[in-house]
Amino acid sequence: MSGTEHWTSTSMPYITPRAQGQGDAWAEEAAAQGHRGTQRIVSAGEVAADDEPAALLGLPPGEPVVVRRRVIELDGEPVELTDTYYPAHIARGTPLAGTAKIRGGAVTLLAGLGHTGVRVVETVTARLPTAEERELLRLGSAQPVLRLARQTLDARDRPIQADLMTMPAHRQRLRYEMRTG
8 A cells, every 4th residue: 555545444443452541442332322332252262273364374274373252242132253363472371362351452462562463454255154153143044144354464564363253244334445645
């Protein structure tokens, strides 16, 4: 991207470190719309990377990574399933490998550890949900989902985080805006 272009998207609050004392980006976004946004951490820990997260992190499949699995809720209803992956050498032994809520969020913690994202690549696809996704998101078998794969890279263009988000298509609106010149 040249110096005359600028992108904004609905993802911006989630990829930017939070200021000291600032709350959770999802809770703030939901509250601004008169709702309650929460997230439930289902599991966290070290696993062998499957193909997709390994590719996003620039690692061979099977390489150890730390993953945090979450169910994102709006007013108590599940609206997104998010698996966030980190290279093990970055996240091992940090709060990223645990199930406790991270004050200021994971992006803020990563920045505090010296890993700040400066470039993000997002790919959005649509498909029918798996049986597990249907159950967790309370969907019918014919209701499609959006799958957003996000890769966050540091100033040296090294992947530091990969997010795989599954969202009911009928409940989502992704917005991207580009300014040129």
